[in-house]
Amino acid sequence: xxxTAIGGVRGARVLPDTAARRGGKRWQLAIVALVIVGAIGYxxxxxxxxxxxxxTVSELQAGTAHGQQIRLAGNVVDGSIRREEGSSAVRFAxxxxxxNLPVVxxxxxxxxxxxxxxxxxxxKYNPSTGFVADTMLAKCPSKFDTEAAxx
Amino acid sequence: MADIGQIAVFAxxxxxxxxxxxxxxxxxxxxxxxxxxxxxxxxALAALLAAASGILVAAFLTHDFGVAYxxxxxxxxxxxxxxxxxxxxxxxxxxxxxxxxLGLLGAAATLSLWRTSHGGSRIAAQLLPGFIACLLxxxxxxxxxxxxxxxxxxxxxxxxxxxxxAGLNPLLRDWGMLIHPPMLLAGxxxxxxxxxxxxxxxxxxxxxxxxxxxxxxxxxxxxxxLGFGNLLGAWWAYHVLxxxxxxxxxxxxxxxxxxxxxxxxxxxxIQVQERRGTLKIWNMALVTLTFCLAIFGTFIVRxxxxxxxxxxxxSSIGPYxxxxxxxxxxxxxxxxxxxxxxxxxxxDLDSLLSREAAFLLNNLLFIAVTFAIFWGTIFPLISExxxxxxxxxxxxxxxxxxxxxxLGIVLLMGIGPLLPWRRATRRxxxxxxxxxxxxxLGLTGILFAVGIREAPAVVxxxxxxxxxxxxxxxxxxxxRARRAGLGEGYATAVYGLLRRNGRRYxxxxxxxxxxxxxxxxxxxxxxxxxxxxxLAPGQTAQIGRYTVQxxxxxxxxxxxxxxxxxxxxxxDGDKTLGQMRPNxxxxxxxxxxxxTSVAIRTNAREDLYIVLTTWDSKGATLLLVVNPxxxxxxxxxxxxxxxxxxxxxxxxxxxxxxxxxxxxGEAMAYGD
Numbered sequence: 068x069x070x071t072a073i074g075g076v077r078g079a080r081v082l083p084d085t086a087a088r089r090g091g092k093r094w095q096l097a098i099v100a101l102v103i104v105g106a107i108g109y110x111x112x113x114x115x116x117x118x119x120x121x122x123t124v125s126e127l128q129a130g131t132a133h134g135q136q137i138r139l140a141g142n143v144v145d146g147s148i149r150r151e152e153g154s155s156a157v158r159f160a161x162x163x164x165x166x167n168l169p170v171v172x173x174x175x176x177x178x179x180x181x182x183x184x185x186x187x188x189x190x191k192y193n194p195s196t197g198f199v200a201d202t203m204l205a206k207c208p209s210k211f212d213t214e215a216a217x218x
Numbered sequence: 219m220a221d222i223g224q225i226a227v228f229a230x231x232x233x234x235x236x237x238x239x240x241x242x243x244x245x246x247x248x249x250x251x252x253x254x255x256x257x258x259x260x261x262a263l264a265a266l267l268a269a270a271s272g273i274l275v276a277a278f279l280t281h282d283f284g285v286a287y288x289x290x291x292x293x294x295x296x297x298x299x300x301x302x303x304x305x306x307x308x309x310x311x312x313x314x315x316x317x318x319x320l321g322l323l324g325a326a327a328t329l330s331l332w333r334t335s336h337g338g339s340r341i342a343a344q345l346l347p348g349f350i351a352c353l354l355x356x357x358x359x360x361x362x363x364x365x366x367x368x369x370x371x372x373x374x375x376x377x378x379x380x381x382x383x384a385g386l387n388p389l390l391r392d393w394g395m396l397i398h399p400p401m402l403l404a405g406x407x408x409x410x411x412x413x414x415x416x417x418x419x420x421x422x423x424x425x426x427x428x429x430x431x432x433x434x435x436x437x438x439x440x441x442x443x444l445g446f447g448n449l450l451g452a453w454w455a456y457h458v459l460x461x462x463x464x465x466x467x468x469x470x471x472x473x474x475x476x477x478x479x480x481x482x483x484x485x486x487x488i489q490v491q492e493r494r495g496t497l498k499i500w501n502m503a504l505v506t507l508t509f510c511l512a513i514f515g516t517f518i519v520r521x522x523x524x525x526x527x528x529x530x531x532x533s534s535i536g537p538y539x540x541x542x543x544x545x546x547x548x549x550x551x552x553x554x555x556x557x558x559x560x561x562x563x564x565x566d567l568d569s570l571l572s573r574e575a576a577f578l579l580n581n582l583l584f585i586a587v588t589f590a591i592f593w594g595t596i597f598p599l600i601s602e603x604x605x606x607x608x609x610x611x612x613x614x615x616x617x618x619x620x621x622x623x624x625l626g627i628v629l630l631m632g633i634g635p636l637l638p639w640r641r642a643t644r645r646x647x648x649x650x651x652x653x654x655x656x657x658x659l660g661l662t663g664i665l666f667a668v669g670i671r672e673a674p675a676v677v678x679x680x681x682x683x684x685x686x687x688x689x690x691x692x693x694x695x696x697x698r699a700r701r702a703g704l705g706e707g708y709a710t711a712v713y714g715l716l717r718r719n720g721r722r723y724x725x726x727x728x729x730x731x732x733x734x735x736x737x738x739x740x741x742x743x744x745x746x747x748x749x750x751x752x753l754a755p756g757q758t759a760q761i762g763r764y765t766v767q768x769x770x771x772x773x774x775x776x777x778x779x780x781x782x783x784x785x786x787x788x789x790d791g792d793k794t795l796g797q798m799r800p801n802x803x804x805x806x807x808x809x810x811x812x813x814t815s816v817a818i819r820t821n822a823r824e825d826l827y828i829v830l831t832t833w834d835s836k837g838a839t840l841l842l843v844v845n846p847x848x849x850x851x852x853x854x855x856x857x858x859x860x861x862x863x864x865x866x867x868x869x870x871x872x873x874x875x876x877x878x879x880x881x882x883g884e885a886m887a888y889g890d
């Protein structure tokens with residue numbers, strides 16, 4: 068590319084435009100770019116440390132991750148939903164292929180939450196208290212579709 | 219009727235195939251009648267698709283439940299106005315919507331290009347065949363899907379005609395929902411036009427800078443539409459979904475913002491090519507990347523490939539989309555290699571302290587933020603595939619990584635436009651930046667003194683103020699020059715700047731809008747206050763400076779919904795501010811699904827945002843949120859739109875007295 072470059076500044080201040088000078092600019096540019104790319108790589112690497120692991124019910128019960136922030140995905144068990152009077156806490160059981168687990172969650176319940184709905188809860192598991200969730204996401208019965216059409 | 223719709227779609231596919239061949243043959247052999255024929259094919263395609271869309275709308279309005287799509291997405295009790303929401307609420311309908319809007323926009327672009335070539339523009343004539351061929355090839359893909367794979371006019375299995383349809387999910391019964399998805403889909407769609415221009419330039423070999431002025435307005439249009447679609451999505455999430463925020467870094471949201479980011483990079487880097495004749499390969503790559511991300515986004519909103527609360531069951535059209543994307547990428551890369559010799563840069567970078575270097579840095583940061591979002595979005599898939607470990611990458615990752623990069627982009631917005639092309643001297647730098655720097659530092663100091671102390675807020679506010687100060691300084695300098703030269707008042711002078719040099723000053727207005735947006739994001743991210751309370755009637759709770767008192771609970775029936783509402787009295791100290799009424803509604807047919815309606819009290823400083831969570835014998839459980847500066851997101855969006863209109867507005871035809879550019883070096887001349 069350098070061969071075809073029509074370098075140099077026309078006009079009052081004509082500067083010598085040698086290959087060496089152009090090369091120097093390229094080096095500067097490469098170094099600046101490298102520093103920025105390195106910084107961003109560091110940010111990404113660091114940021115991924117905040118990712119939260121999914122576990123299944125049986126993995127949770129086998130118990131290596133007590134006290135860690137964990138995600139659990141499954142369906143709300145029919146007839147398991149109980150609301151606690153005087154607080155926003157809701158208790159229910161989540162079932163996946165490996166079993167089911169009691170969950171307590173307090174906070175804003177998604178509009179479509181209900182029996183059989185697929186949910187993702189995030190929180191900590193403790194054998195004595197069950198799964199204490201601080202976040203709950205409900206999978207929309209396909210966002211734009213109807214209840215009847217959703218499986 | 220539905221049969222006619224399906225025939226129209228099938229005919230549209232055949233016309234695309236014919237048009238692609240006619241455009242290529244006509245362009246290759248210079249056969250004028252074939253080129254004319256190809257152009258007519260574009261118009262016929264637009265007409266056929268518009269007719270098919272009309273028939274689908276008619277099927278919805280006449281409740282033709284024999285059509286599976288109509289039966290699945292509407293019901294007799296649905297208000298007629300939501301027929302629009304029902305139209306694009308499923309895969310088949312959104313494909314038809316995409317193809318139709320592209321048909322219409324493509325016809326407009328083709329005709330405008332044809333008229334330009336008729337007016338004697340050689341470049342327009344050279345681009346036309348490639349443009350039409352590319353446009354129709356893309357349309358061929360979508361009409362193929364609708365003709366054979368996801369047929370919008372398919373009848374129910376066994377020809378059953380149910381007495382009523384399944385109805386539309388109540389979550390969609392909101393006017394924000396009526397305009398946000400079509401706007402977003404249209405934003406994705408409209409990036410097809412710049413991509414077709416780029417392919418046409420590559421095919422015709424006219425890869426010099428002559429195609430850029432032709433593509434500029436279409437690019438700005440696509441950019442504004444996609445940006446607006448994103449902002450409307452945020453608006454909808456904030457006002458309707460009721461979790462207190464406007465952006466959740468959900469995969470669907472990430473896929474919508476990525477093409478907008480690369481598109482923004484493209485809008486900036488084509489200015490470098492226009493001005494300095496460099497970055498040609500880069501620009502081709504950027505527009506291709508943007509188009510691919512737009513197609514990917516279109517696909518993602520309609521599939522369950524990524525773990526998402528929006529996810530669908532994996533659709534039947536997935537493999538087709540990936541094949542289509544593969545063809546685009548391989549085809550574009552092959553064309554790029556073929557034209558590589560002609561795409562060499564005309565000159566080299568002169569200095570790292572120059573406008574073009576700032577543009578390079580801007581592009582680097584936009585690509586970086588896109589990459590970071592992309593990586594965070596697909597990391598769960600990679601982790602699952604390679605390590606067999608399921609993880610979720612959430613908002614903390616995106617905030618930690620994107621926050622600093624976006625702040626860097628904001629800061630560049632203040633620096634770049636004031637740097638001269640080629641090389642800046644120290645004197646120029648001092649002259650351009652001293653006043654804005656002092657103003658921004660002073661104001662940040664005052665804010666620090668009144669209690670804005672958190673590091674991200676201080677740095678962010680300083681960047682925003684600095685950018686705003688440079689823009690104001692530019693307007694003042696420009697208006698002074700016009701006053702001196704033309705004797706205009708300040709208001710007329712500013713309007714004159716926007717009209718005479720809309721590219722530059724309209725761009726500044728856009729930057730100003732982005733600053734407002736950035737302030738809104740900063741305020742709500744750093745200073746959000748949130749608490750959850752349970753109140754019995756008569757009890758009060760405090761959040762921020764507000765006192766919230768539950769007056770009582772009202773239940774009433776409104777049309778086909780039952781509403782359960784909390785009446786809250788809001789006061790600030792002794793001052794009564796009025797009543798807020800968050801509620802939950804239950805629609806007929808969806809009795810188990812509550813639809814939350816958020817109550818929001820907005821002023822320039824902050825939003826008081828209240829969600830009714832549950833009612834029980836102890837009273838109402840409420841989520842109370844104070845979101846500072848959120849209104850500036852919407853105001854910023856509106857400012858960006860106004861700026862975009864000025865950048866696209868044609869210059870007045872007559873050339874009046876040229877106003878001498880104020881002495882700030884070459885930087886001032888850009889945009890003429």
